[in-house]
Amino acid sequence: MAESRVSLSRERVLRAAVEIADGNGIGALTMRRLGEQVGAEAMSLYHHVANKEDLLDGVVEIVVREINDAVDAIDLPVTGADWKKAARQRILTAREVLLRHPWAPGVMETRTNPNPEVLRYHDALVGLLHAGGFSYDLIHHALHALGSRALGFTQELFDPGDGSATPTQAELEQLAGHFPHLAGMLREVTHDAGTTLGWCDDQTEFEFGLDVILDGLDRLRTTR
Amino acid sequence: MAESRVSLSRERVLRAAVEIADGNGIGALTMRRLGEQVGAEAMSLYHHVANKEDLLDGVVEIVVREINDAVDAIDLPVTGADWKKAARQRILTAREVLLRHPWAPGVMETRTNPNPEVLRYHDALVGLLHAGGFSYDLIHHALHALGSRALGFTQELFDPGDGSATPTQAELEQLAGHFPHLAGMLREVTHDAGTTLGWCDDQTEFEFGLDVILDGLDRLRTTR
DNA sequence: ACCTGAACACCGTTCAAGT
DNA sequence: ACCTGAACACCGTTCAAGT
Numbered sequence: 010m011a012e013s014r015v016s017l018s019r020e021r022v023l024r025a026a027v028e029i030a031d032g033n034g035i036g037a038l039t040m041r042r043l044g045e046q047v048g049a050e051a052m053s054l055y056h057h058v059a060n061k062e063d064l065l066d067g068v069v070e071i072v073v074r075e076i077n078d079a080v081d082a083i084d085l086p087v088t089g090a091d092w093k094k095a096a097r098q099r100i101l102t103a104r105e106v107l108l109r110h111p112w113a114p115g116v117m118e119t120r121t122n123p124n125p126e127v128l129r130y131h132d133a134l135v136g137l138l139h140a141g142g143f144s145y146d147l148i149h150h151a152l153h154a155l156g157s158r159a160l161g162f163t164q165e166l167f168d169p170g171d172g173s174a175t176p177t178q179a180e181l182e183q184l185a186g187h188f189p190h191l192a193g194m195l196r197e198v199t200h201d202a203g204t205t206l207g208w209c210d211d212q213t214e215f216e217f218g219l220d221v222i223l224d225g226l227d228r229l230r231t232t233r
Numbered sequence: 234m235a236e237s238r239v240s241l242s243r244e245r246v247l248r249a250a251v252e253i254a255d256g257n258g259i260g261a262l263t264m265r266r267l268g269e270q271v272g273a274e275a276m277s278l279y280h281h282v283a284n285k286e287d288l289l290d291g292v293v294e295i296v297v298r299e300i301n302d303a304v305d306a307i308d309l310p311v312t313g314a315d316w317k318k319a320a321r322q323r324i325l326t327a328r329e330v331l332l333r334h335p336w337a338p339g340v341m342e343t344r345t346n347p348n349p350e351v352l353r354y355h356d357a358l359v360g361l362l363h364a365g366g367f368s369y370d371l372i373h374h375a376l377h378a379l380g381s382r383a384l385g386f387t388q389e390l391f392d393p394g395d396g397s398a399t400p401t402q403a404e405l406e407q408l409a410g411h412f413p414h415l416a417g418m419l420r421e422v423t424h425d426a427g428t429t430l431g432w433c434d435d436q437t438e439f440e441f442g443l444d445v446i447l448d449g450l451d452r453l454r455t456t457r
Numbered sequence: 458a459c460c461t462g463a464a465c466a467c468c469g470t471t472c473a474a475g476t
Numbered sequence: 477a478c479c480t481g482a483a484c485a486c487c488g489t490t491c492a493a494g495t
Contacts, residue, residue: 017478040469052470053479061469118342118388127390128412136414145421149433154442156387163380164342164388166351188352190360197369209373218378218446221453225445241459264488276489277460285488 017049019057023067027110030068035112038068066122072113073126076106076160080133092141092230093223099134100219104161104212114162127160134159143230151226158219165211175199175208241273243281247291251334254292259336264288290346296337297350300330300384304357316365316454317447323358324443328385328436338386351384358383367454375450382443389435399423399432 025046029038040061044051058064080099087095107113131152138148157163176184176195185192202208249270253262264285268275282288304323311319331337355376362372381387400408400419409416426432 039467041467050480052481055470056478115342117390118339120390125411128415132412132415135418139414139417145418146425148418149422150438150441153387153389153438154445156442157390160390163377165377166341166344166381166384187349188356190363191352191356193363194359194369194372198373201370214374214377217374218380221378221446221449222442225449229445263486265486274461276462279489280459 017047017053017057019067022047022054022057023064023071026064026068027071030112030116031110035116040064065116066120066124069113069117069120069124070126072106072110073124073130073160076103077126077129077133079103079106080130087137087140089142090227092138092143093227095137095141096134097219097223099137100159100161101216102161103130103159104215107161114157114164117160118157118164130160141230143226147226147229154222154226158215158222163215163218175202241271241277241281243291246271246278246281247288247295250288250292251295254336254340255334259340262292289340290344290348293337293341293344293348294350296330296334297348297354297384300327301350301353301357303327303330304354311361311364313366314451316362316367317451319361319365320358321443321447323361324383324385325440326385327354327383328439331385338381338388341384341386342381342388354384365454367450371450371453378446378450382439382446387439387442399426 022043026038026043029042029046040051040054043064044054047054054064058067079102083098083102085091085095135145135148135152138151139145143151152159176199181192181196184195199208246267250262250267253266253270264275264278267288268278271278278288282291303326307322307326309315309319359369359372359376362375363369367375376383400423405416405420408419423432
């Protein structure tokens with residue numbers, strides 16, 4: 010749906026790009042398709058965006074601004090031990106926003122330029138950890154340890170079944186021939202989970218990994 | 234350098250693709266350029282590879298096979314508490330291999346098909362953890378908590394300076410206006426590190442994050 | 458069975474020309 | 477200043493034709 014009345018602007022171009030990615034996936038985000046979306050020729054976009062790389066930088070900026078807005082709204086004063094609850098809440102809120110833009114993590118990982126909204130997000134997180142009693146040195150390590158988890162996502166490269174899809178007995182036996190340990194794990198874990206719900210819930214696993222790291226950091230906080 | 238004597242095979246095509254990516258970056262890996270590398274037309278490649286996606290799957294397979302070979306060579310019997318040392322060694326060995334193929338992590342994250350070599354890697358890791366006293370249920374969570382770290386890499390999306398590049402005083406002051414906490418952290422961390430060496434070493438940070446997770450898992454191992 | 462040349466349908470991007 | 481149409485240099489991929 011082209012909105013041709015309003016004149017173009019960087020902001021309007023970027024928002025249209027996010028709409029396309031949300032609706033049709035990141036693969037649908039081409040300069041020609043984006044021109045169509047804003048009711049202009051593809052070439053007109055270059056007056057508001059340097060090139061496609063710049064477009065993708067801007068698109069990430071829009072999404073992380075949405076995260077920052079959501080996270081700012083829930084903020085509480087932090088002192089001492091409650092740092093963990095506050096950090097956890099921020100990160101899970103970031104994750105909620107990203108679930109509305111499932112293509113965004115993939116794009117974020119291709120960016121190399123520092124993004125002001127990403128900096129803003131981490132700046133607040135550093136402030137929170139410092140108020141919570143962390144040394145700057147430990148905070149620096151903590152940011153690396155969290156990595157993309159700080160912003161609410163992890164890129165899974167090992168997807169043993171789709172979570173919802175419980176493997177059949179036949180599939181398990183075929184797997185067991187080549188990968189006995191994996192098959193053993195799957196047999197037990199899928200059995201415990203029952204068959205109605207998926208045996209592998211992304212949200213649960215994200216929170217598990219996050220808590221392992223946050224607990225570990227909390228322990229280091231009090232010992233160094 | 235085209236080697237036109239030997240006839241084409243999937244293996245030879247994939248190895249040539251890895252060579253191109255190693256030498257000129259993943260951006261240089263096009264079907265036409267790959268054809269050139271093996272001394273054939275681009276279209277001949279389609280007899281050995283279904284399409285570019287399949288090519289990339291195969292390229293990842295080659296790299297992870299290299300990891301598996303390196304990891305198999307160093308393996309030790311594992312019982313009880315020494316699981317951590319063994320897992321750590323495997324993962325850091327995987328990382329060493331990936332440092333020779335810096336483009337590989339980015340490609341791995343775009344793959345959606347299960348890769349037999351990735352399965353083999355995780356199968357051995359599951360076996361190691363199980364021998365170390367982990368329940369299959371905890372192992373399943375552990376794999377998710379580790380994510381790509383299990384294979385020796387993390388995708389950093391927050392690169393506050395290049396590690397080697399210590400920010401200047403002027404840069405710090407400009408940053409402080411918008412991001413006071415980040416600037417405070419940088420000021421202290423870069424000062425402590427001195428100016429000769431980089432203040433932010435990828436290997437050190439990788440090991441820090443890895444140890445936080447492994448230590449956390451070890452604690453859970455003994456309590457559930 | 459394996460390889461090829463020409464062609465097709467897409468990209469991002471340039472450039473000179475319009476208003 | 478902003479926008480456009482035509483064109484360029486690339487992609488991955490198809491297809492009919494060669495051996």
